[in-house]
Amino acid sequence: MLFYFNKVRYPTFSFYCLALTCSMTKKERYRFVIDYFQKHIPEAETELLYDTPYQLLVAVILSAQCTDKRVNLTTPAIFKKFPNVHSLSKTNFDELFPYIKSISYPNNKTKHLIGMAQKVVKDFNGEIPMTVDELIQLPGVGRKTANVITSVVDNQPNMAVDTHVFRVSKRLGLVSSSANTPFAVEKELIKNIPEEMIHKAHHWLILHGRYTCLARNPKCDECGLKAICNYYKKLPK
Numbered sequence: 001m002l003f004y005f006n007k008v009r010y011p012t013f014s015f016y017c018l019a020l021t022c023s024m025t026k027k028e029r030y031r032f033v034i035d036y037f038q039k040h041i042p043e044a045e046t047e048l049l050y051d052t053p054y055q056l057l058v059a060v061i062l063s064a065q066c067t068d069k070r071v072n073l074t075t076p077a078i079f080k081k082f083p084n085v086h087s088l089s090k091t092n093f094d095e096l097f098p099y100i101k102s103i104s105y106p107n108n109k110t111k112h113l114i115g116m117a118q119k120v121v122k123d124f125n126g127e128i129p130m131t132v133d134e135l136i137q138l139p140g141v142g143r144k145t146a147n148v149i150t151s152v153v154d155n156q157p158n159m160a161v162d163t164h165v166f167r168v169s170k171r172l173g174l175v176s177s178s179a180n181t182p183f184a185v186e187k188e189l190i191k192n193i194p195e196e197m198i199h200k201a202h203h204w205l206i207l208h209g210r211y212t213c214l215a216r217n218p219k220c221d222e223c224g225l226k227a228i229c230n231y232y233k234k235l236p237k
């Protein structure tokens with residue numbers, strides 16, 4: 001089989017991979033990955049179910065160390081009982097806890113949700129703030145959550161780095177080997193991905209990590225990015 005990159009013809013897949021990854025600039029690597037995702041996951045978006053910024057914030061706080069699927073089973077009852085930040089701010093631990101008890105870390109998350117709602121009502125006039133600096137003042141909201149909210153709701157060029165984004169970025173060689181913290185990975189991705197695509201790239205990397213580039217057994221055989229993947233290049237063939 002023949003492969004082409006930069007108008008160069010490569011005769012076999014393994015040789016192609018080697019030649020391609022060695023000759024690629026960082027810009028070309030990003031271009032390759034973005035082109036692939038644009039073609040294969042054109043409509044990337046969060047898998048959390050929500051209708052309003054308030055609902056998304058509740059869902060993202062609940063999703064820490066928990067699957068989106070589990071969160072989506074839980075949130076409809078919460079949104080029905082507490083349809084907005086005002087109703088959530090008036091509840092108490094014993095009333096909210098039963099709705100959350102099937103999710104990981106239910107004690108902390110119950111406290112965080114009530115604290116978040118009370119602070120939004122008190123300090124932000126009942127409106128979910130839409131800057132990272134404001135959001136991280138809310139209980140249960142760290143930088144990752146704030147980046148998710150601002151990028152999903154407002155398409156701001158912020159990159160939330162979760163375990164999937166971290167792993168996939170490293171394996172694909174999108175970030176340097178010295179980028180060993182979520183913040184370091186975030187900075188490198190932000191620097192190299194075109195600004196208008198950053199909010200979408202977040203979902204591309206998450207979905208690829210969730211369904212193809214799995215942590216323990218990545219599905220490299222069916223992955224369209226193996227031609228440029230540093231991890232794949234090192235696998236015994």
Ligand code: SF4
Nearest residue numbers: 213218220223226229
């Ligand atoms: S080739 Fe394998 S390790 Fe590389 S991105 Fe694809 S699934 Fe992940």
